[in-house]
Amino acid sequence: MDLRRLRYFVAVAEARSVGKAAERLRMAQPPLSVQIRKLEAEIGAPLFRRGTRGMDLTEAGQALLARASEALALAADGAEAARAVAAGKRGRLSVGYMFVLANAVLPRLIPELRRSIPGVDLDFAELSASTREARLLDRSVTVALCMPAIHHPEIQVARIGAEPFMLAMPIRSPLARLGAVPMAKLQGRPLIALPWPDHDPASSAVAALLRRHQIVMPIASRVETVHSAMSLVLAGEGLAILPACAQLGAPRGIVFRPLRDATDSIDIAVCWRRDSQSPLIRTFLKCAEKAVAPL
Amino acid sequence: MDLRRLRYFVAVAEARSVGKAAERLRMAQPPLSVQIRKLEAEIGAPLFRRGTRGMDLTEAGQALLARASEALALAADGAEAARAVAAGKRGRLSVGYMFVLANAVLPRLIPELRRSIPGVDLDFAELSASTREARLLDRSVTVALCMPAIHHPEIQVARIGAEPFMLAMPIRSPLARLGAVPMAKLQGRPLIALPWPDHDPASSAVAALLRRHQIVMPIASRVETVHSAMSLVLAGEGLAILPACAQLGAPRGIVFRPLRDATDSIDIAVCWRRDSQSPLIRTFLKCAEKAVAPL
DNA sequence: CTCAACCCATATGTTTTCGGTATGCCAATG
């Protein structure tokens, strides 16, 4: 069963004439006649009544016509849908994000995305530092908003911004009275550390910052999320050095202060599989850049 | 867009491998690979991700797969439906019948039809003597139960039975006392005549009957239907010579009596267009014969 | 580290099928 035959069949049925249909199909009449007869042979029954004034569907032909025109429409629609998905006009984009960025970026990013790619279903998933690579690699998220960037040979990274580090402390802390905290004041104070997933904690941005200023802060706790870090800070367990944007999700009772002399910052990046050919990624990147710009 | 390509595409998508799909399709692997690439070229986007362990649908491919498998099913179903209609297992049969036969034949015929061709939609239309030919010729009925048969070069006829003529009269008529009415008693009595559509009324079966017995009955009225004839008989306008089966639809107050010495009968026939190739006609004919047999 | 296995892609020749042109047949028309 060839789709071309069905197309010809529908054309002849509508034109009620082989000649007229051939004209509309921009082909000669004889081959069309042959194709119709082949279709009839394939079905095993006449589909048209040949009269002296053209052709007329038999009942078997009518039964076929209903399905055939629908099948044609479906096939055309399938091709169109596939093109639309490939062009990024339809489809699904699953966006992963790390919790730190949720409050700072998502409120700007989501409306931007909906405006840019209205036909696309979006879904969002929070990523933890430990699973974000796997989620990209197994394609359960297409694109991820990360801080800092992921380093992996299969994963492509675009840096879209950076956040300075700030010191998070309880509002009652004596350091909170200062406008900006000199690095020296941190010496010896307990630190709530995050495992930035550069695997080796010593190489993390915070560790590097402290090492460069020759400050030693004993690690009071090591936690997975910014969330937990702030809870421990609030409980008086220690101080945390966090990207500025964490401020937006901070509970009452925590204050952030800039670190004087510390120009270090941590990258905000968009990451995706290098082999992912989704055209939505480019659009996503533009939206993300726009959403991050004011920071 | 070729249906074969879609079939190949679905096979590869399901097998998640060109080689496996080729095996299932009983063909070599390279041409299948080529066909898939041609489909991708036609769509204008990759439909599969080629991995080292087979192929995997892209999102565009998924969008196509949904429609493609549906289109395939629809096309197959269309062919099957056309075959079923051609074989008389499905479809529509419109049956015309003349009023005289309604009471005698339809109650047996309809259940018989439903049993024989359960997948077929039946519809019934009452035919008048004057339109029955036209209804067959323009195909608004496929098959007609007629009394008597239609004579027309385009119309084929099968005689399935015959009904003797009887005399219809008011119950109070003196003739009603006789068990069988001798033809001679009809001499000079007014007749309610029907225009059996052999166009020339003189050639109708009733006229022939009277002529053969050398009886003259003045025509009191000429009416279109058996119905009307019986009404006029009841009103005392005259007598009518009707097929025996008309008895079943007769109003109270009318009695039927056999005509002694008159062995004439009128055919019950099934008629259809000579060029109608519907296989339902044969089945209908069998059912009609069975329904008429006990008469 | 090399080798075999696996799987998809490409190349080439043969066969099938399709579309075009020329023509025949039949019925309706004048």
Next chain:
DNA sequence: CATTGGCATACCGAAAACATATGGGTTGAG
């Protein structure tokens, strides 16, 4: 009887599909 209109058939050249042979990449075992 000739003409017209419409579908069917015959034949030929072109295009497409399939099969066989082969290349290249990755995986996994020895």
